[in-house]
Amino acid sequence: MDVSRRPLKKVCIVGGGTAGWIAAALMAEHLKGRLFEIELVESDDIGTIGVGESTVPPFLQLLARLGINEREFVQETQASFKLGVEFTDWRRKGDRYFHPFGATGAPLDLSDFYQVWLKARANGYQGTLHDLSPAAVMAHAERFTLPQEHRGSPIAGASYAVHVDAKLVARFLRRFSEARGVTRTEGMVQDVIQRPDGFVESLRLKDGRTIQADFFVDCSGFRALLIGKTLQVGYQDWSHWLLGDRAIAVQTENVASPRPYTQVFAEDFGWRWRIPLQHRAGNGYVFCSRHLSDDEATSVLMSRVEGAPVVSPMVVPFRTGVRDRLWDKNVMAVGLAGGFIEPLESTAIHLIYRGLEFFFRYMPDTDCDPALADEYNRRMIADFEEIRDFVILHYCTTQRDDTAFWRECRDMRPPETLVHKIEMFRANGALAEGVDDLFKAPSWQAVMEGMGIRPRSYHPIVDRIPFAAVPGEIDRMKGVLATAVAALPSHGDFLKTHCPAPQMERTPVPA
Numbered sequence: 001m002d003v004s005r006r007p008l009k010k011v012c013i014v015g016g017g018t019a020g021w022i023a024a025a026l027m028a029e030h031l032k033g034r035l036f037e038i039e040l041v042e043s044d045d046i047g048t049i050g051v052g053e054s055t056v057p058p059f060l061q062l063l064a065r066l067g068i069n070e071r072e073f074v075q076e077t078q079a080s081f082k083l084g085v086e087f088t089d090w091r092r093k094g095d096r097y098f099h100p101f102g103a104t105g106a107p108l109d110l111s112d113f114y115q116v117w118l119k120a121r122a123n124g125y126q127g128t129l130h131d132l133s134p135a136a137v138m139a140h141a142e143r144f145t146l147p148q149e150h151r152g153s154p155i156a157g158a159s160y161a162v163h164v165d166a167k168l169v170a171r172f173l174r175r176f177s178e179a180r181g182v183t184r185t186e187g188m189v190q191d192v193i194q195r196p197d198g199f200v201e202s203l204r205l206k207d208g209r210t211i212q213a214d215f216f217v218d219c220s221g222f223r224a225l226l227i228g229k230t231l232q233v234g235y236q237d238w239s240h241w242l243l244g245d246r247a248i249a250v251q252t253e254n255v256a257s258p259r260p261y262t263q264v265f266a267e268d269f270g271w272r273w274r275i276p277l278q279h280r281a282g283n284g285y286v287f288c289s290r291h292l293s294d295d296e297a298t299s300v301l302m303s304r305v306e307g308a309p310v311v312s313p314m315v316v317p318f319r320t321g322v323r324d325r326l327w328d329k330n331v332m333a334v335g336l337a338g339g340f341i342e343p344l345e346s347t348a349i350h351l352i353y354r355g356l357e358f359f360f361r362y363m364p365d366t367d368c369d370p371a372l373a374d375e376y377n378r379r380m381i382a383d384f385e386e387i388r389d390f391v392i393l394h395y396c397t398t399q400r401d402d403t404a405f406w407r408e409c410r411d412m413r414p415p416e417t418l419v420h421k422i423e424m425f426r427a428n429g430a431l432a433e434g435v436d437d438l439f440k441a442p443s444w445q446a447v448m449e450g451m452g453i454r455p456r457s458y459h460p461i462v463d464r465i466p467f468a469a470v471p472g473e474i475d476r477m478k479g480v481l482a483t484a485v486a487a488l489p490s491h492g493d494f495l496k497t498h499c500p501a502p503q504m505e506r507t508p509v510p511a
């Protein structure tokens with residue numbers, strides 16, 4: 001045992017967007033201020049990206065980890081609940097499917113429900129998979145409840161996330177972090193001073209102040225000030241698989257009660273999102289700039305939004321991919337500085353949380369032993385690749401051929417890892433799942449089914465079940481679920497009674 005070890009005494013987080021404040025909040029709460037001092041530097045002149053409003057279910061674990069009361073958080077961030085994502089026009093124009101969160105059906109005998117359903121379909125059963133997904137049935141009925149409060153009911157199988165106002169989240173987490181001892185410094189980082197071995201020693205701000213630390217978390221967004229500009233760590237570009245490279249984002253007034261799901265609509269050269277919050281809706285168009293100009297994309301988006309705009313449309317360029325190393329020397333990149341997978345499945349905030357989880361697992365001393373960094377990088381890049389493959393699945397399985405964009409998507413050769421997954425699935429619905437994957441079997445099954453990929457056969461073990469009663473049993477389960485959902489409040493009523501957000505003043509801008 002090395003008793004002369006030099007533990008980290010000070011960590012500096014560069015950037016105060018969602019990534020910076022999640023990093024600050026988790027470090028402050030997890031380490032209880034006992035291990036090292038935390039300073040966060042951000043520039044008001046640069047600001048944050050301000051998009052990123054749809055989350056996935058582990059976001060609620062993040063809140064729990066921080067000890068944040070979910071109801072209070074929903075109120076303070078004008079949040080609504082999210083039971084999944086509705087996809088329109090992806091497989092073909094006029095097609096619609098739903099990617100629900102949580103379980104679909106319940107296992108029968110030794111078999112996953114999906115496998116039993118596959119056999120039933122092969123034998124003439126007509127019901128859909130979604131009839132047995134509590135999240136999908138609730139979403140389509142625009143009803144909501146907290147599944148954890150319905151133990152013993154099929155509703156308990158649902159899972160959910162939230163839609164949040166990104167600016168209010170950063171504000172909430174800033175207050176949370178500062179109350180736990182994080183120091184916030186406003187200022188623009190102008191120079192990064194390195195030691196002879198390349199480690200970052202200090203930051204020099206525009207006004208001449210200097211910030212010294214043992215370890216730096218680069219949350220500077222797409223600028224990637226430390227990991228990219230200073231350490232010159234390379235970037236694996238995935239834009240040949242995920243063609244979107246720009247987004248137009250705009251916020252609008254709500255015209256109806258918020259839906260409990262994100263909507264994504266395939267457009268001619270990309271796709272559009274609609275994210276309902278309590279006080280407004282977020283909208284955007286992710287598109288490929290080789291096929292569409294900013295002006296054209298803006299005009300498509302503005303012709304499709306439901307309510308009056310409350311801000312002017314904003315252009316956000318991006319490059320899908322990941323750093324070769326997310327942790328290099330004494331710099332760890334979290335958030336957009338480390339990589340970005342286009343937002344179709346709303347996974348970026350989740351990857352921020354994972355980045356911190358792995359930091360706690362492999363936390364270094366000041367020497368930043370490369371073995372720890374290597375493992376961190378291996379785990380994080382595996383997460384990025386798993387999510388990348390899941391997102392590409394939505395594109396490469398399209399049957400659309402009406403524009404050059406969709407023909408490129410349809411004709412691409414996906415990553416070999418995804419080719420393998422699709423081939424296995426086509427064989428008998430088997431999935432190459434990792435224990436730690438974000439997207440579990442029901443997610444893959446929902447998207448495969450939605451995109452028209454049905455296995456050639458079902459798993460042989462299903463033949464253990466005497467089959468005659470199976471279609472009737474599925475219908476019974478479907479009926480129980482439908483009855484349970486019919487008794488739930490609407491999503492709008494649930495928000496009003498359970499977690500109403502304060503009214504916010506805003507002035508609509510001319511369209």
Ligand SMILES: Cc1cc2nc3c(=O)[nH]c(=O)nc-3n(C[C@H](O)[C@H](O)[C@H](O)COP(=O)(O)OP(=O)(O)OC[C@H]3O[C@@H](n4cnc5c(N)ncnc54)[C@H](O)[C@@H]3O)c2cc1C
Nearest residue numbers: 015016017018019043049052054189220221335336348349
């Ligand atoms: C179009 C689009 C849609 C998205 N939708 C979703 C979604 O639905 N769900 C989801 O999970 N994620 C989504 N994301 C991703 C999400 O927006 C980001 O992951 C999240 O906001 C984190 O951003 P960040 O904190 O890394 O960067 P930013 O918000 O850009 O923050 C960067 C920070 O660094 C500071 N900074 C930069 N340079 C300097 C400097 N020189 N000196 C001092 N400070 C500096 C800035 O002031 C700022 O505080 C989306 C992203 C895009 C592009």
